[in-house]
Amino acid sequence: MVLLAVSFICFLIFRFTGDPVLMLAGKYATQQEREQVRIAYGLDRPFYVQYANFLGNALKGNFGKSYISQVDALDTILERFPATFELALTAIFISLAAGVLLGVVVSIKPGSLVSRAIMAGSLGGISIPTFLMGILWVMLFAVYLEWLPPFGRGETVQIGPWRTGFLTLDGIKHIIMPALTLSGYQLAVILRLTRAGMREVLSEEYIKTAWSKGLSPFTVIVKHALRNVLIPVVTIAGLSFGELIAFSIVTESIFQWPGMGNLLLVSIFETDHPVIVTYIMMAAFIILAINILVDLLYAWLNPKIQYN
Amino acid sequence: MDKNTLKPVLSIDNLKTHFFSRKGVARAVDGVSFDLTPGEVTGIVGESGCGKSVTALSVMGLVPNPPGRVVDGKILFHQKNLLDLNIKELRKIRGAGIAMIFQEPMTSLNPVYTIGNQISEMFRLHKGYNKKQALDAAVDMLDRVQIPSPHKRVHEFPHQLSGGMRQRAMIAMAMSCDPEILIADEPTTALDVTVQAQILDLMHRLKDEFSTAIQLITHDLGVIAEMADQVVVMYAGQVVEQAGTRELFQHTLHPYTRGLLASIPVLGHRTRGMDEDLTEIKGMIPSLYDLPAGCRFSNRCPQVMDKCKTHLPELTEMGGGHRVRCWLHTKGTTL
Ligand SMILES: Nc1ncnc2c1ncn2[C@@H]1O[C@H](COP(=O)(O)OP(=O)(O)O)[C@@H](O)[C@H]1O
Numbered sequence: 314m315v316l317l318a319v320s321f322i323c324f325l326i327f328r329f330t331g332d333p334v335l336m337l338a339g340k341y342a343t344q345q346e347r348e349q350v351r352i353a354y355g356l357d358r359p360f361y362v363q364y365a366n367f368l369g370n371a372l373k374g375n376f377g378k379s380y381i382s383q384v385d386a387l388d389t390i391l392e393r394f395p396a397t398f399e400l401a402l403t404a405i406f407i408s409l410a411a412g413v414l415l416g417v418v419v420s421i422k423p424g425s426l427v428s429r430a431i432m433a434g435s436l437g438g439i440s441i442p443t444f445l446m447g448i449l450w451v452m453l454f455a456v457y458l459e460w461l462p463p464f465g466r467g468e469t470v471q472i473g474p475w476r477t478g479f480l481t482l483d484g485i486k487h488i489i490m491p492a493l494t495l496s497g498y499q500l501a502v503i504l505r506l507t508r509a510g511m512r513e514v515l516s517e518e519y520i521k522t523a524w525s526k527g528l529s530p531f532t533v534i535v536k537h538a539l540r541n542v543l544i545p546v547v548t549i550a551g552l553s554f555g556e557l558i559a560f561s562i563v564t565e566s567i568f569q570w571p572g573m574g575n576l577l578l579v580s581i582f583e584t585d586h587p588v589i590v591t592y593i594m595m596a597a598f599i600i601l602a603i604n605i606l607v608d609l610l611y612a613w614l615n616p617k618i619q620y621n
Numbered sequence: 622m623d624k625n626t627l628k629p630v631l632s633i634d635n636l637k638t639h640f641f642s643r644k645g646v647a648r649a650v651d652g653v654s655f656d657l658t659p660g661e662v663t664g665i666v667g668e669s670g671c672g673k674s675v676t677a678l679s680v681m682g683l684v685p686n687p688p689g690r691v692v693d694g695k696i697l698f699h700q701k702n703l704l705d706l707n708i709k710e711l712r713k714i715r716g717a718g719i720a721m722i723f724q725e726p727m728t729s730l731n732p733v734y735t736i737g738n739q740i741s742e743m744f745r746l747h748k749g750y751n752k753k754q755a756l757d758a759a760v761d762m763l764d765r766v767q768i769p770s771p772h773k774r775v776h777e778f779p780h781q782l783s784g785g786m787r788q789r790a791m792i793a794m795a796m797s798c799d800p801e802i803l804i805a806d807e808p809t810t811a812l813d814v815t816v817q818a819q820i821l822d823l824m825h826r827l828k829d830e831f832s833t834a835i836q837l838i839t840h841d842l843g844v845i846a847e848m849a850d851q852v853v854v855m856y857a858g859q860v861v862e863q864a865g866t867r868e869l870f871q872h873t874l875h876p877y878t879r880g881l882l883a884s885i886p887v888l889g890h891r892t893r894g895m896d897e898d899l900t901e902i903k904g905m906i907p908s909l910y911d912l913p914a915g916c917r918f919s920n921r922c923p924q925v926m927d928k929c930k931t932h933l934p935e936l937t938e939m940g941g942g943h944r945v946r947c948w949l950h951t952k953g954t955t956l
Pocket residue numbers: 640647649667668669670671672673674675676685688689909
């Protein structure tokens with residue numbers, strides 16, 4: 314349903330923003346040439362037929378060719394997908410690991426100096442816009458300390474259809490700053506979510522029970538408390554993963570990251586409709602797929618829900 | 622056996638647990654003393670807010686700190702003062718020597734782990750069992766608390782069990798390492814009457830079987846009448862009367878205890894809320910931040926005298942272990 318709605322909106326964008334014929338045939342084409350293009354691309358047929366065609370092709374994974382490169386739009390995007398996916402994966406990993414860890418620390422010792430510093434930092438994470446955060450990281454690690462490269466993806470290794478940057482030191486160095494930038498907001502959200510959850514759970518009766526059994530503080534906090542907190546936290550993290558993939562545009566453009574977000578920016582400048590439309594469809598698809606995965610994960614974590 | 626020859630397994634002596642907040646100091650437990658004897662049920666009774674739970678948590682070393690802290694007294698368990706132990710030593714006693722069950726069976730089990738997992742934890746921690754041995758032992762315990770088809774139940778989550786079953790599982794967990802003391806904080810308050818009777822019955826049976834000392838906390842004198850050997854009546858953080866159960870019911874001395882007794886509804890028709898029950902005692906329990914100067918019950922006592930309002934009576938031995946804190950019965954006045 315959602316995909317259908319998105320596809321319809323995409324189609325409208327595709328069809329009614331600017332005249333594709335003008336784009337395809339060029340400004341100086343004759344009337345006759347334009348008609349030929351119109352027929353060749355099926356643009357002369359009624360609206361609903363065009364939409365049906367569009368849908369049918371989309372189902373087959375055929376979104377048309379990029380106007381610019383004349384390469385299949387889907388292929389263009391899929392080629393960029395690994396870069397974005399790896400960036401988002403690293404970012405979500407950083408925000409989950411650091412967010413949960415710091416959230417637990419803050420909830421155990423709420424009044425301490427360390428906790429106050431962490432909470433202040435998390436406020437920064439939420440309120441500093443992505444581009445500013447990116448620039449700050451670049452200033453610190455690339456300009457001032459000169460530890461990390463300021464842009465690009467570095468050395469990559471091709472494995473089958475997948476081009477990965479995880480396998481070379483250079484690739485890993487390149488991913489740190491963009492991933493930190495992309496994870497900033499999410500990290501702060503997860504930290505605050507973990508803290509709120511831990512506060513609530515630590516005052517539950519079953520935590521009192523756990524203490525009264527003589528369990529170690531680590532077991533009580535990690536096994537009995539954190540496990541209950543992780544249910545909503547993992548749900549949120551999972552849901553935001555889709556968003557990170559789909560909307561890493563700002564981060565990718567700051568660091569010249571060769572991912573889908575950067576491609577989208579270029580395509581928008583070039584009014585390359587098939588690529589834009591494919592990107593939007595992909596984004597919708599990814600978010601939907603991740604929603605389903607998260608639902609399953611949630612059910613697995615929470616014994617009260619059972620899908621039969 | 623003569624009761625007086627049995628050595629207490631736990632002696633609480635002049636325990637003071639206070640809560641510190643901006644409003645001031647709440648003396649939630651203020652000089653409480655009593656003993657627990659093996660194979661006996663000691664009932665702690667009093668209106669809600671009088672310090673019953675805080676007393677129990679003090680024994681377990683689980684008073685939320687901040688804001689609370691044990692400020693004075695001794696809790697002797699096998700000649701050792703629990704208040705002097707470090708966290709490691711205390712952890713060995715929690716669960717193994719002194720176990721505790723709580724009021725809400727719904728919330729006192731962890732919702733994301735199976736019953737088996739949560740009971741196994743006790744065996745693994747205190748007896749060093751491996752996973753398999755611990756699970757077998759858990760099945761055994763479920764059987765002992767009369768949970769039907771324990772092999773199946775052991776793999777179920779708390780939400781799959783009824784309230785009564787959950788409390789049985791809770792008892793199974795608490796009793797799994799054969800503790801010398803079981804502290805039960807209102808274990809049946811949240812259950813309906815028939816289930817309540819079954820759970821009390823089960824606790825009684827297990828107590829005889831393991832000769833456990835039980836500290837049974839309740840606001841219900843009906844439960845006390847059925848279960849307890851000894852009764853400690855608490856009011857506003859202090860013990861106001863203390864006696865053997867029969868003695869207490871037959872020769873009630875303290876006006877507060879009389880009020881509680883008069884408010885026991887007809888047996889089998891116990892209601893949950895304390896407020897409805899206590900129609901016989903007028904007025905409200907005083908705020909711990911704003912206690913009356915003399916006897917803490919003086920603002921509600923039907924027999925209040927002038928002296929009561931200015932001077933706090935001592936807990937006085939009346940013979941045969943019957944103690945009471947009231948100017949009506951304390952002869953040696955300080956005036
Ligand atoms: N966490 C806490 N913070 C502040 N005060 C508390 C806390 N727990 C208990 N108290 C104080 O201790 C008093 C006794 O509480 P409690 O022992 O739970 O009563 P009950 O007899 O109903 O079990 C309460 O009236 C309250 O003033």
